[in-house]
Amino acid sequence: MPRRITFRIALLYSAVFSCVLIFLNASVLYTLKYYLIYQSMKQVTVQSEVIASKLDISAKDMSSIPKDMVFSGIADENIYVKIFDSKGNIVYQSKNLEEVYIPYAINLGVPVKIDEFDKDLVYLNTKFKKDNSIFYIQVVKDMKNEYAFLKLLFILMFFADGAGILISFVTGYLVTKRALKPVDYMIKEVKEIDAKRLSKRLKVYGKEDELVRLAKTFNDMLDRLEESFARQNRFVSDASHELRTPISIIKGYIDMLDRWGKEDKEILEEGIKAIKKQTLEMENLVEKLLFLARGDDRSIKLEKDTFDLKEMAEEVIAEIKLIYEDKDILLKGESVNIKADKRLIKELLRILVDNAAKYTLKDGRIEIEIGNSDRAYIKVRDNGIGIPEEELPHIFERFYRIDKARSKETGGTGLGLSIAKWIVEEHGGEIHVRSKVGEGSEFTVLFPIDNDSK
Numbered sequence: 408m409p410r411r412i413t414f415r416i417a418l419l420y421s422a423v424f425s426c427v428l429i430f431l432n433a434s435v436l437y438t439l440k441y442y443l444i445y446q447s448m449k450q451v452t453v454q455s456e457v458i459a460s461k462l463d464i465s466a467k468d469m470s471s472i473p474k475d476m477v478f479s480g481i482a483d484e485n486i487y488v489k490i491f492d493s494k495g496n497i498v499y500q501s502k503n504l505e506e507v508y509i510p511y512a513i514n515l516g517v518p519v520k521i522d523e524f525d526k527d528l529v530y531l532n533t534k535f536k537k538d539n540s541i542f543y544i545q546v547v548k549d550m551k552n553e554y555a556f557l558k559l560l561f562i563l564m565f566f567a568d569g570a571g572i573l574i575s576f577v578t579g580y581l582v583t584k585r586a587l588k589p590v591d592y593m594i595k596e597v598k599e600i601d602a603k604r605l606s607k608r609l610k611v612y613g614k615e616d617e618l619v620r621l622a623k624t625f626n627d628m629l630d631r632l633e634e635s636f637a638r639q640n641r642f643v644s645d646a647s648h649e650l651r652t653p654i655s656i657i658k659g660y661i662d663m664l665d666r667w668g669k670e671d672k673e674i675l676e677e678g679i680k681a682i683k684k685q686t687l688e689m690e691n692l693v694e695k696l697l698f699l700a701r702g703d704d705r706s707i708k709l710e711k712d713t714f715d716l717k718e719m720a721e722e723v724i725a726e727i728k729l730i731y732e733d734k735d736i737l738l739k740g741e742s743v744n745i746k747a748d749k750r751l752i753k754e755l756l757r758i759l760v761d762n763a764a765k766y767t768l769k770d771g772r773i774e775i776e777i778g779n780s781d782r783a784y785i786k787v788r789d790n791g792i793g794i795p796e797e798e799l800p801h802i803f804e805r806f807y808r809i810d811k812a813r814s815k816e817t818g819g820t821g822l823g824l825s826i827a828k829w830i831v832e833e834h835g836g837e838i839h840v841r842s843k844v845g846e847g848s849e850f851t852v853l854f855p856i857d858n859d860s861k
């Protein structure tokens with residue numbers, strides 16, 4: 408594959424080069440040709456003037472033209488002169504180009520280029536007056552030397568261009584091949600990377616060119632992939648671990664029921680109650696796992712509506728109070744309208760208020776504040792057990808629980824806050840926590856400004 412690219416680049420390179428060469432050479436030849444024609448016209452003009460002045464001085468009458476003297480001034484062997492009288496009889500004719508006949512009385516005084524008699528000719532006809540008689544002087548130049556020169560130049564250029572194009576192709580091919588060599592290396596290395604060998608990286612060396620940048624980008628991508636793979640693996644193994652406990656408890660109870668439950672009503676009731684509880688917990692866990700998995704593959708679509716946060720907080724408080732009857736839950740603040748996914752924001756509030764209730768001691772006090780300073784916010788405060796400072800950075804991680812024994816007691820899964828964070832971030836907001844062990848915690852959710860719709 409890279410060979411084909413190399414070939415194509417080299418071909419393109421030499422095609423462009425040959426176009427430039429051909430254009431340059433054609434313009435040189437064209438300009439030179441017209442320059443030579445122009446020079447020849449000048450030459451016939453000068454020659455014609457010289458002959459006229461010599462005739463004027465030397466000839467007494469035209470029948471006795473001192474030919475040698477008059478025409479000794481013709482420097483170029485390819486120049487030829489004819490002198491006609493007014494009736495068109497040739498009075499004088501130089502030796503060369505006898506076979507060429509050009510009308511003498513046309514284009515008077517104007518040099519003309521013609522392509523006749525298989526020759527490239529430039530001629531000038533002029534009228535000349537001597538003792539009341541009229542003569543015509545015709546000076547013709549055969550441009551054979553000039554055209555031979557142009558032809559030679561053309562052949563030279565043709566071969567030079569051919570060699571140039573060939574050299575440019577070969578150089579282009581070699582240079583491109585060398586430049587693309589790292590691509591071969593990359594292909595070989597990348598082929599060895601798969602899900603099990605994600606830790607492999609491309610070696611990056613040399614100057615910061617496109618290929619080095621490509622290799623770095625690829626390595627960065629592998630870093631991200633590896634991290635997300637590891638996260639995914641951790642998630643799966645944590646999830647399986649979490650599911651194992653209720654399953655083994657259920658299995659234990661089923662064994663117990665199988666052995667003694669058929670006869671003993673008390674055992675039967677206890678077993679059914681425990682299995683119910685475990686099943687509920689499992690259902691709860693699986694629901695959360697599904698939510699996070701759908702969140703990860705972005706299949707949850709936000710359905711945004713405008714609603715009052717305070718009203719929603721009241722609903723959530725009413726729900727939580729049914730479970731935690733002994734908790735004192737207070738709602739403060741104003742009505743604030745936001746545009747967000749109602750179902751998800753309710754879930755977020757549930758998680759925060761439920762945690763506040765879970766992690767406060769008996770008769771704990773929970774305060775929910777809704778407001779709008781520069782943006783809409785929710786604060787959930789409690790005077791519960793608090794969170795140690797070193798744990799704060801981790802509490803939003805999946806399956807992270809500070810005290811596993813206590814969480815078992817409260818039925819926590821360690822997924823609540825990671826779901827809360829996902830919901831907040833999906834709405835473009837922020838979630839922060841402040842806490843002190845023994846004094847309580849405060850969770851603050853800030854919504855983005857454009858989410859407010861007052």
Ligand code: ADP
Pocket residue numbers: 758762763766789791792793794802803807808809810814818819820821822823824825848
């Ligand atoms: P869980 O389902 O265990 O409550 P979360 O993700 O909701 O999981 O919370 C993670 C951990 O953060 C909990 O195990 C708990 O120790 C701690 N935490 C959360 N909210 C509070 C709070 N209001 N007060 C004290 N600790 C809390």
